[in-house]
Amino acid sequence: MTVRRSVILGTGSALPTRRVSNAELAQEVDTTDEWIVERTGIRFRHLAGPHETTGTLAIDAAKAALAAAGVHAQDIDLIVLATATPDQTFPSTATKVQAALAIDDCVAFDVAAVCSGFLYAVQVADAMIRAGAHTRALVIGAETFSRILDWEDRTTCVLFGDGAGAIVLAAEEGSDRGILASKLHADGRHNELLYVDGGPSTTGTVGKLRMKGREVFRHAVVNLASVMTESLEIAGLTAADVDWVVPHQANARILDATARKLGLPAEKVVMTVDQHANTSAASVPLALDVAVRDGRIKRGDVVVLEAMGGGFTWGAAVVRY
Template sequence: MKHTYARIIGTGSCVPNEPITNAMLVERLAAKGIETSDEWIRDRSGITQRYWVSEGQTVSSLAEVAAKNALQMAGIGADELDLIIFGTTTSDMMFPSAGCLLQSRIGAKKAAAFDVVAACSGFIYSMTMANAMIQAGQAKNVLVVGGDVISRLLDWNDRTTSVLFGDGAGAVVLQASEEAGILSCKIHSDGDLSSILYSTGVIKNGEIVGNPFITMDGQAVFKNAVKVLGDVALEVLDDAHMGVEQLDWFIPHQANIRIMQAAAKRLNVPTEKVIVSVDQHGNTSAASVPLALDMAVRDGRIQKGQTLLLQGVGGGFSWGASLLKF
């Protein structure tokens, strides 16, 4: 009996507007009486710039561009999609889902669509669900999107979070294939750690209740992220009966260069095999992995047949990994 794989046949991405450099951000924060510097930001995060949406732009509008780019590379039309899974924590509205809004934007009339809310792990969670749907024979062509507009959740009086995040969207088209594609997916969560990264704001009786801004315990996030990223990497490699040395590229969640370097060191992955885009995009939450993936595909580093390890980690506390042949 032939095995059915979910294989990536197209990638796409989108960031809004012009980049916001560290110097521009330092000036903005200084106007609010908050001191920081380009050196402080780069030293702690590796970030030199990020992109933010302007009025009228939404996560679904960014995803529309990313999706169309991915479909163009895949060589299929939106009307051939069976399913859209959108990993996002910052949908355009309470409901309907950003997935349904995206479906309308691209004209994917026969595709079911829904959102996955798993913060920075949203893309990996969505990839895992898409893989399962394809393997189960429930879908042939699936659009998987990771996107967030985190700038709208930033507290400009908190320099520890306001300097880290950016906006963007990334997408992949997965297609059922007999050719090797996704080899292993594993996702996990630990709600006992929900207090280290969260936003409590909700709408109740027409008013915002709770704190609508991101709150983060940076040290706790760093410690737990490095541990779980290492653990889940070994889990998917073991599941596929592969070793770290067989990886061509490691694409961790682009949260912070220190976390990425520590995760790579724990796995003994050489620096030259780590795809880094956090310097250009900041932490774009669910968009970070597909943004980095698309960047490396389009600049020619990632080639067909290579082995990739994708990872996400974020609020929940949630994390996961996907090991695949490109």
């Protein structure tokens, strides 16, 4: 029986114009460059301006991915966009991307799984492609977390940035490339460890991000190492087969600890957190695009994508690029 797989044809990303260093941030927040770097590894982040939104960043990332893939927008029949910071409560930001790309008709919707959102979106799109319902998909992670930060809380506001990343997935019959396996999890018992204290049906406001960092760190290292192992086992591979890990860019210490737990050398881990901070659902596709465009990730490489976010949600996907 011929296997139908979702193959990544191209990647793209977009960042707001404004790039903010730790030193610049320290002029507005009670913090220092040394404090931020020591605890997180972050040195810079991009913050959206008045005319930059999750939607505009998603559109730019989608256009870049389409160009890299050599695919016309009209050939896309599915858009799945992961975000926790949509332009509007409804309609979905995915439909704004659809309209901006002048796609007459395609399935377009958002998924919400915070920092794991892109992994959730990938599995949804992959399942729809493998089922035969669609042939070419845009999968996007886009965020403007700066809009929901409490800028008086130095323990959280220094951690996040804005951005977007996208991939073009296409159905291929009998290919040895593509998404080989994926695994997702969620555990709502940990809501109070990482959440936003607002919402349409509770406070009628957007709210601000709240986080208990130490507890999140502990869960992240255990959960991410576990789900990466699970996804590799489903794919019939081991850590020794992995060429690159593209993790959620939350904290350099989490990335290092997860790699050690799996016995992976640090040089196999793509790290962009120092330049972009935590861009939530955008961080995995953004880091993937960086590593593809600078030549680190090449066709045929085995790449593991992984992330964990509020909820808790977490997941991983194994891809032969």
